[in-house]
Amino acid sequence: MARAAFYEHDKTIRVGDVEAPVPGPGEVQVKIAYAGICGTDLHIYHGVMDQRVAASQIMGHEVSGVVSALGEGVVGIEVGQMVTVMPLDPCNACPACEAGYSHICLNLKFLGIDTQGGFQSYWTVPAHTIFPLPETMSLKRAALVEPLAVACHDVRLGEVKAGEFVVVLGGGPIGALVGLVAQNEGAEVIVSEINPDRIRIGRELGLEVVDPNEVDLVALVNERTGGAGADVVFEVTGSAAGAATMTQLPRTRGRIVVVAIFGHVPPVDLKAILWREMKLRGTRVYERQDFEKAIKLASGDALPLDLLITGIYPLERLKDALTELEQGGNAMKILIDVAA
Amino acid sequence: MARAAFYEHDKTIRVGDVEAPVPGPGEVQVKIAYAGICGTDLHIYHGVMDQRVAASQIMGHEVSGVVSALGEGVVGIEVGQMVTVMPLDPCNACPACEAGYSHICLNLKFLGIDTQGGFQSYWTVPAHTIFPLPETMSLKRAALVEPLAVACHDVRLGEVKAGEFVVVLGGGPIGALVGLVAQNEGAEVIVSEINPDRIRIGRELGLEVVDPNEVDLVALVNERTGGAGADVVFEVTGSAAGAATMTQLPRTRGRIVVVAIFGHVPPVDLKAILWREMKLRGTRVYERQDFEKAIKLASGDALPLDLLITGIYPLERLKDALTELEQGGNAMKILIDVAA
Numbered sequence: 214m215a216r217a218a219f220y221e222h223d224k225t226i227r228v229g230d231v232e233a234p235v236p237g238p239g240e241v242q243v244k245i246a247y248a249g250i251c252g253t254d255l256h257i258y259h260g261v262m263d264q265r266v267a268a269s270q271i272m273g274h275e276v277s278g279v280v281s282a283l284g285e286g287v288v289g290i291e292v293g294q295m296v297t298v299m300p301l302d303p304c305n306a307c308p309a310c311e312a313g314y315s316h317i318c319l320n321l322k323f324l325g326i327d328t329q330g331g332f333q334s335y336w337t338v339p340a341h342t343i344f345p346l347p348e349t350m351s352l353k354r355a356a357l358v359e360p361l362a363v364a365c366h367d368v369r370l371g372e373v374k375a376g377e378f379v380v381v382l383g384g385g386p387i388g389a390l391v392g393l394v395a396q397n398e399g400a401e402v403i404v405s406e407i408n409p410d411r412i413r414i415g416r417e418l419g420l421e422v423v424d425p426n427e428v429d430l431v432a433l434v435n436e437r438t439g440g441a442g443a444d445v446v447f448e449v450t451g452s453a454a455g456a457a458t459m460t461q462l463p464r465t466r467g468r469i470v471v472v473a474i475f476g477h478v479p480p481v482d483l484k485a486i487l488w489r490e491m492k493l494r495g496t497r498v499y500e501r502q503d504f505e506k507a508i509k510l511a512s513g514d515a516l517p518l519d520l521l522i523t524g525i526y527p528l529e530r531l532k533d534a535l536t537e538l539e540q541g542g543n544a545m546k547i548l549i550d551v552a553a
Numbered sequence: 554m555a556r557a558a559f560y561e562h563d564k565t566i567r568v569g570d571v572e573a574p575v576p577g578p579g580e581v582q583v584k585i586a587y588a589g590i591c592g593t594d595l596h597i598y599h600g601v602m603d604q605r606v607a608a609s610q611i612m613g614h615e616v617s618g619v620v621s622a623l624g625e626g627v628v629g630i631e632v633g634q635m636v637t638v639m640p641l642d643p644c645n646a647c648p649a650c651e652a653g654y655s656h657i658c659l660n661l662k663f664l665g666i667d668t669q670g671g672f673q674s675y676w677t678v679p680a681h682t683i684f685p686l687p688e689t690m691s692l693k694r695a696a697l698v699e700p701l702a703v704a705c706h707d708v709r710l711g712e713v714k715a716g717e718f719v720v721v722l723g724g725g726p727i728g729a730l731v732g733l734v735a736q737n738e739g740a741e742v743i744v745s746e747i748n749p750d751r752i753r754i755g756r757e758l759g760l761e762v763v764d765p766n767e768v769d770l771v772a773l774v775n776e777r778t779g780g781a782g783a784d785v786v787f788e789v790t791g792s793a794a795g796a797a798t799m800t801q802l803p804r805t806r807g808r809i810v811v812v813a814i815f816g817h818v819p820p821v822d823l824k825a826i827l828w829r830e831m832k833l834r835g836t837r838v839y840e841r842q843d844f845e846k847a848i849k850l851a852s853g854d855a856l857p858l859d860l861l862i863t864g865i866y867p868l869e870r871l872k873d874a875l876t877e878l879e880q881g882g883n884a885m886k887i888l889i890d891v892a893a
Contacts, residue, residue: 308781309805309829317805317830319780370830440659441648448823456823465649465657471823481821483788483796483811487835489649490657490710495827 217333218531218549219269223260226532227269234329234337236284241340243296245551247356247525248331249275250538252385257326258535266326273332273549274300274325277346277355287340295346297358298331298338299504300324316500332531332549344504350512353525356548357518362499362507363472364390368398369503370496371445371470375399378438380430380462383449384408384415384422386521386546387472391447392420393516400445401437405430405458410543418520425454431461438464442489447472453479459493460485469493521546527553557673558871558889559609563600566872567609573675576624581680583636585891587696587865588671589615590878592725597666598875606666613672613889614640614665617686617695627680635686637698638671638678639844640664656840672871672889684844690852693865696888697858702839702847703812704730708738709843710836711785711810715739718778720770720802723789724748724755724762726861726886727812731787732760733856740785741777745770745798750883758860765794771801778804782829787812793819800825809833861886867893 217231236242254272256262266272280294290296303310303318310318324338325331346355368391373379377400381392384406392415396402404422406412415422423430434443442464448455451473459469460482469491486493499507510516524547526534531549538544557571576582594612596602606612620634630636643650643658650658664678665671686695708731713719719735721728724746732744732755744762746752755762763770774783782804788795791813799809800822809831826833839847850856864887866874871889878884 308779312781312805314805314830317828319805439648441652465652465654465659471827474827475823478820478822478824480818481823482818483815483821483835484818486833487811487814487837488657490654490835490837492832492834493826494832495823495830497827497830 215334216528217271218528220257220266220272221269222263224258226258226535228529228531231333233335236282236337238285239287239340240284240337241280241287241290241343242282242335242337243276243278243298244281245276245278245331245334245336246352247277247548248273248551249356249360250534250547250549251275251360253326255535255538271329271333272325273330274298274323275356275359276331276336277352278336281335290340290343290345295348295350295352295355296343297346297355297508298324298336298342299344299362299499299501300342300359301498302328302339302342317497332528332551334551344508346508347512353522353548354511354518357521357546358504358507358511360386360546361390361511361518362503363387364394365506365510366499366503367391367447367470367472367496368394370494371447371468373398373400373445377401377444378434379445379447380405380434380443381447381449382455382458383473384411384420385449388447388449389415389418389420389521389545391449391472393418394510396420397510397515403434408541410541411545414520414523414545418517425458430458434462442467444468445470449473451475453477456481460491463489463491465489467491471495522548524548525550555674556868557611558868560597560606560612561609562603564598566598566875568869568871571673574677576622576677578625579627579680580624580677581620581627581630581683582622582675582677583616583618583638584621585616585618585671585674585676586692587617587888588613588891589696589700590874590887590889591615591700593666595875595878611669611673612665613670614638614663615696615699616671616676617692618676621675630680630683630685635688635690635692635695636683637686637695637848638664638676638682639684639702639839639841640682640699641838642668642679642682657837672868672891674891684848686848687852693862693888694851694858697861697886698844698847698851700726700886701730701851701858702843703727704734705846705850706839706843707731707787707810707812707836708734710834711787711808713738713740713785717741717784718774719785719787720745720774720783721787721789722795722798723813724751724760725789728787728789729755729758729760729861729885731789731812733758734850736760737850737855743774748881750881751885754860754863754885758857765798770798774802782807784808785810789813791815793817796821800831803829803831805829807831811835862888864888865890
């Protein structure tokens with residue numbers, strides 16, 4: 214029996230039977246094993262994206278699973294193969310696509326937001342979104358590849374190099390992953406986080422986490438860098454406090470990477486950016502090379518990814534999982550065990 | 554007789570005799586021909602920089618002149634040589650200097666602001682700040698080398714390439730120079746300016762200038778770029794309106810260069826920057842290669858620089874020149890004829 218969880222309207226989830234979608238030409242059907250809950254899913258659940266999502270929306274875009282059927286013309290992918298999905302479907306015709314940035318296509322369809330998603334037994338997606346996984350990889354870990362690819366993209370575009378000093382503002386799932394990836398590149402990393410649970414989990418992950426309400430972060434960074442300032446600052450809070458802090462930390466010609474999607478237009482100290490000739494850039498989702506790197510990292514032992522998974526719920530209990538996530542910091546990454 | 558103009562306090566200028574400063578070891582004395590008035594000089598005149606400038610401050614840092622005396626140990630510079638001055642004196646010991654960014658040294662002395670400046674008959678400066686000029690160069694044009702070097706720095710760090718589409722927000726002296734230098738690199742340039750006099754002067758300089766109160770700038774840029782957006786946007790207004798507009802114009806992965814020194818902390822749409830993965834950077838003053846490029850450009854005929862000079866006053870009338878400049882747009886670059 215194929216099952217799916219539907220977002221109906223503000224904080225209402227219905228779980229029910231669904232027709233397993235038959236793959237059309239160029240499509241692949243995946244039997245979903247695990248699907249992680251993203252902050253965006255929580256936004257949808259709260260009704261704030263109702264203008265964008267369709268009625269009876271199946272959310273979920275951080276998946277692992279096994280190929281269960283192939284549409285016409287699909288080559289290089291086999292039924293039974295363990296896979297994950299890079300949930301981006303670009304138009305391939307807009308100026309962004311033409312310039313080589315199809316991952317942020319001006320008409321991008323984000324699978325699971327602009328189309329039905331992975332909180333269902335069988336998910337059918339375009340073949341170009343399928344990434345095969347090593348056979349030895351845990352399917353739980355594989356459900357973390359998508360958020361890990363975000364972190365790989367951020368760290369790559371932040372041009373983090375071994376020996377550099379990195380500050381990550383915000384120690385939620387993405388902030389923690391950015392910190393872990395930067396550390397794995399050989400950088401010295403401090404994560405700034407105010408939530409006690411997230412501070413604890415970050416430290417368990419092997420990160421140096423400080424609470425900026427208890428520690429003078431600017432003074433600490435200056436002390437640790439001989440007065441120079443940080444090489445790279447990642448803004449992952451989406452808060453006015455983060456936007457204010459991010460310009461106080463970089464060294465001369467240092468870099469700021471804006472990772473969080475701000476829900477408001479915050480004040481930004483452009484004079485500070487000018488004075489030290491800082492460079493700021495926005496980063497969004499990932500490119501194919503980031504997905505490949507994330508698969509490589511997640512299939513090895515370099516990162517303690519299992520510690521990020523703080524809960525696993527069956528599909529029937531998606532609402533409980535969303536409720537736990539919205540209640541705060543002690544939940545980091547919650548997976549839905551779709552096949553349970 | 555050596556004369557100097559002293560800023561005493563809010564809007565008070567005193568012109569009087571002064572001892573011609575004798576060059577110490579490693580210093581060069583320059584008989585000043587022309588000295589341009591910078592926006593910063595106007596700020597000093599208005600009293601807003603009283604915490605930084607000394608009492609009886611001699612302002613002025615955009616100069617041309619002839620070497621009149623050499624201090625001990627100065628080699629490679631000769632009395633009688635036509636020169637200009639790059640008015641930056643770094644500490645060579647701070648983290649910025651050590652990283653190779655001595656032009657924005659953390660302890661930078663800006664000559665003419667943090668030291669006595671060029672609104673005097675003889676200006677004595679460190680030998681490393683002296684740049685020889687071609688003998689055929691007009692000394693009036695040579696006084697424009699410093700602001701032109703600012704524009705060369707901005708355009709270089711903005712990585713403007715031939716065929717790119719560039720928008721310059723603000724058509725004052727620096728904005729106009731940025732537009733001219735970008736155009737000279739082969740870019741297609743639109744300058745956005747609201748002041749009617751500056752619009753007229755910008756057009757006389759050969760720039761395409763539009764009034765954003767009359768033209769929908771975003772629509773115009775999209776129309777001219779096939780919906781893609783601008784490759785580079787220079788923010789040279791220092792206004793909240795400019796900070797709001799700068800994020801609406803760039804293409805995917807387009808660049809924003811913050812040139813203006815903001816006197817306030819404006820709202821900046823970080824979500825827009827993230828959404829198109831834009832890159833923003835601050836730029837400040839210039840490096841030696843920018844000064845060299847500015848000298849080369851100013852000594853040739855590529856740029857109609859003479860049209861930027863809208864007034865020339867003798868030193869005795871510095872206050873009248875400052876008054877004209879503060880009254881608005883029909884003044885672009887005013888030179889002080891120090892030797893008159």
